[in-house]
Amino acid sequence: MKQTTGIDAALAARLLAGEASESEKERHRNRLAGDADYRSDWAQWLWVWDAAGTEEAERRDCDVAWTRLQRKTHSPLFLLKGRTLALSLAAAAVLLLALLLPLLWTPAANQPELLVTAGGDEIQELVLEDxxxxxxxxxxxxSYPEEFGPHERRVFLSGEAxxxxxxxxxxPFYVETDELLVKVVGTAFNVRSWPESAGVSVEVGSGRVEVHAGLEGAEHVLLQKGEGLVFHRGTQHLEHVPLNPNYLAWKTGQLYFEDTPLSEVLQTLxxxxxxxxxxxxxxxxxxxxxxxxxHQSFEYVxxxxxxxxxxxxxxxxxxxxLSRQ
Amino acid sequence: MGNADQELMQRLAQGDAGAFETVFRTHYTLLLRYACKITGDKAAAEDVVQLVFANIWEGRKRLEVKQLKPYLLRATHNKSLTFLMQHQRQASLELLPPLAEEEVDEVDEQREEVVRLLIDALPEQRRRIFKMSRLDGLKYREIATQLGLSVKTVEAQMGKALQFLRSSLPQALKNSEVSD
Structure with a gap:
């Protein structure tokens, strides 16, 4: 047990289990960067930690694979194939929206709501009344009404879809979130609203959308194909940004990189x-x-x-x- | 074993998704390793095993299988070879034994077994704490609350558990290889 230069077992456990304090983590990072002995000692702890968790990792791999297989054998998309084709041939508006909102959200009280929750690790496929x-x-x-009204269609989303x-x-079709109102003008677009991040983003795949900051639409921006925007939660402002080529990877499982700097790759991951x-x-x-x-796991990538x-x-x-070897 | 397999296959033939899931979960890890060994590529292996099970589901009504494991291994073996040929990977196919069923990644299974034994060898409370943290991903505070302990105790027990694994695992692995 070479504990003199190495990492104390309890500290190693705290670091690995995510229990270390900020100052401990800071010291750890510094020593990792500057001390080769420390790095190799740390590698040992990591190895043991990984080995002890192999079973769990395999169980998770198995869950992921099972979900993937179910999507293959029971996919509602398969049943909807004819319809999908008809829709795209008719150049129907395609709206692509991904949102993540703080999980607490209350639907409007006067609407008979259907609520669908996707839990576990399965993506839910739904067809709405329209x-x-x-x-x-x-x-x-x-959350959405069983039947939409004659003048508008409106859904409420918490999460990503x-x-x-x-x-x-x-x-018109509206998607409401806590902070944004997205009005479909005939388009395909993506909205992301992670609770932990400083901004909410919208990216347009085709056509146009109107994005309103705040549900009353005080400020709004028209977005076109290939454009994106970020809503800064701090300043409450909308700003144009370029489209991330992999913005749909959460759904398609496909990631493409072409001479892409790692800074961008890591953001995408x-x-x-x-x-x-x-x-x-x-x-x-x-x-x-x-x-x-x-369809690769994070670990694999x-x-x-x-x-x-x-x-x-x-x-x-x-x-x-990630560090240099 | 054989009987249980036949019962599963019967339920599967009737379209019982639960039976299918049981078959899948029981054999997935083994088949993945096996496909990995042949293709040398985890992504390809995942695809291969998906295909094996998708085919089973599609052909569930026609399947005449008495013993699942050998059947699944053979299917995985064949699909893996097909994959290699389709992708013209340099693998000398003759070198691959037609069915190396019994020795599929015994080393990995052994490592898991060794780790499991070591964890089981921990004193009871330490073992519970370690599993709750490492396998269930609970926070120290949650573990402490659940077990009616102080966070300090959980911390100390985690350190001891990890220390024990680190000092015992290399030797235990070596021993398990020798005894093989």
Whole structure:
């Protein structure tokens, strides 16, 4: 037991279990960066921790694979194939929306609501009364009336979802969240509203949407194909940003990178898997990645990154940190 | 075992999704490792095993299988080879034994077994605390509340558990290889 230069077992456990204090984590990061002995000692702790969790990791892999298989064998998409085709041929408006909101949300009291919750690790596929198709991401809730009114269609979302909305003249489709109101003008778009992040973003795949900051629509922005915006929660302002090419990866399972700087790759991984990841040296962010991933786990993608750029990973309080080997 | 398999297959033939899930969960990890060994590629192996089970579901009414495990391994083996051929990966197919069923990644299974034994060898309270943290992902405070302990105790027990695993695991793994 070479504890003199190494990491004390209780501290190692705290770091690995995400229980370490900020100052402990700070000291840990510094020593990892500057002390080779410390790094190799830490690698041992990590190895033991991983080994002790293999069974659990395998159980999770198995869950993921089972979900994937169910989507293959029981997919409502399969049943809807004819309809989907008809919709796209008719150039129906396609609305793509992903939102994550603080989980507490109260529906309007006067509407008879249907509430659908996607829990566990399965994405729910729904068809609304007007033919709108919805893929509801895990840990998300959608609330909508059993029948839409004659003048508008309105749904409330908490979490993340994909909508394909059939255009109906005179009956616009609205998606409401705590902070934004998205009006469908005939389009495909994506909205993300993670509770933990400083901004809410909207990205348009095709057509146009109108985004209102605040439900009363004090400030609004018209977005077109290939455009995106961020709503800054702090300043309550809307700002235009370019479209992230992988904004749909949460739904499609497909990630594509073409000469993409790692800074952007890591951001994409964070938003897709909702797992924090960073690197501890500026030069790492500048590396360029090309290639694609299809239905891969976060762990797998990170392993590929490490192998490709000769990096190593450690987990510091739940944040995956990439370092030079 | 054989009987249980036949019963599962009967239920599966009738479209019982629960039976299908049981078959899947019982064999998934093993088949994944096996496919991984042949294809040398985890992503490909995942696809292969998905295909194996998707085919089983689609052909559930026609399947005549008495023993599931050998059947699944053979199907995985064949699908893996098909994958290699389709992707023209350099694998000399003759070198692969037609069915190496009994030795599918015994090493991995052994490692898991060794780790499990070591965890089981921890004193009861320490073992519970360690499992609650490592496997269930509970916070120290949650563990302390559930077990009626102080956070300090949980911390100390976690340190001891991890220390024990670190000092015992390498030797235990070595021993298990020798005894093989």
């Amino acid at each position: 033919g709108t198709r919805v893929s509801l991401n895990t840990n998300s809730r959608l 994909w909508f394909e909305v059939e255009a109906q003249g005179g009956r 964070e938003r897709t898997y909702r797992r924090p990841i960073t690197a501890d040296h500026p030069s790492i962010f500048e590396e360029k990645l090309g290639g694609s991933f299809s 990170v392993e590929v990154l490490c192998a490709t750029f000769q990096l190593e990973q450690s987990t510091v309080n739940g944040v995956v940190v």
